[in-house]
Amino acid sequence: MRLLVxxxxxxxxxxxxxxxxxLLQHDGYQLLIDAGNGSMSNxxxxxxxxxxDAVFLSHPHIDHxxxxxxxxxxxxxxxxxxxxxxxxxxxxxxxxLESLVGSEMYDIVDxxxxxxxxxxxxxxxxxxxxxxxxxxxxxxxxxxxxGKVFAYSADTGPxxxxxxxxxxxxxxxxxxxxxxxxxxxxxxLHMTVSQAVSAARNANAKKLVITHVAYPNSPFVALxxxxxxxxLPVEHAFELEEHSI
Ligand SMILES: [Zn+2]
Numbered sequence: 001m002r003l004l005v006x007x008x009x010x011x012x013x014x015x016x017x018x019x020x021x022x023l024l025q026h027d028g029y030q031l032l033i034d035a036g037n038g039s040m041s042n043x044x045x046x047x048x049x050x051x052x053d054a055v056f057l058s059h060p061h062i063d064h065x066x067x068x069x070x071x072x073x074x075x076x077x078x079x080x081x082x083x084x085x086x087x088x089x090x091x092x093x094x095x096x097l098e099s100l101v102g103s104e105m106y107d108i109v110d111x112x113x114x115x116x117x118x119x120x121x122x123x124x125x126x127x128x129x130x131x132x133x134x135x136x137x138x139x140x141x142x143x144x145x146x147g148k149v150f151a152y153s154a155d156t157g158p159x160x161x162x163x164x165x166x167x168x169x170x171x172x173x174x175x176x177x178x179x180x181x182x183x184x185x186x187x188x189l190h191m192t193v194s195q196a197v198s199a200a201r202n203a204n205a206k207k208l209v210i211t212h213v214a215y216p217n218s219p220f221v222a223l224x225x226x227x228x229x230x231x232l233p234v235e236h237a238f239e240l241e242e243h244s245i
Pocket of ligand 1 (some may be wrong): 059061070134
């Protein structure tokens with residue numbers, strides 16, 4: 001598998017950095033994972049909205065789905081002959097999409113409604129989801145393909161379901177909104193760098209890739225901190241970078 005980073009800013013855009021979106025590719029199949037604000041611009045570096053096969057949206061927060069609206073309009077008005085777009089999302093996320101673009105969305109979208117512990121297949125990807133610790137209905141994602149395992153935390157506080165989802169993952173893409181631990185961070189909302197490292201170690205993940213560092217926290221400082229304490233290979237999901245899984 002190959003993961004292309006279209007956006008990794010946490011919660012809102014950072015200077016010259018779009019919000020969460022990742023393109024997972026294998027065997028010519030393209031699964032878009034989240035579509036945060038600003039990320040559609042970066043998609044054109046690798047493909048066009050017309051060539052997406054499927055979209056997974058983790059939860060109904062704007063920094064994870066805003067640019068689905070642009071992708072939808074591109075598919076509807078520019079590439080009208082393209083096959084229907086598969087969308088995998090929870091009921092709350094689909095409800096927000098309907099309020100943004102209308103129920104005629106289903107004229108060109110095939111939606112699969114995810115619930116806790118749902119499993120689905122999309123092209124070469126065999127996927128499962130788990131409910132994360134976040135104030136809205138949020139699903140983390142586990143994808144197996146080509147003998148490798150990719151796991152994605154979406155947005156979450158520390159939780160057992162993230163560790164179960166990431167068990168023995170070759171590549172754990174995990175949010176690290178905050179660099180420093182602090183009692184003032186709200187519970188069940190986001191994670192710190194050390195909490196992401198703990199989740200990766202407890203899951204026995206082979207590699208941790210941190211993301212969703214919220215400005216003005218620095219991804220470079222977050223990465224240095226994660227490497228200092230990590231005891232496993234750690235990277236940061238810098239925008240427009242490619243990662244092999
Ligand atoms: Zn969120």
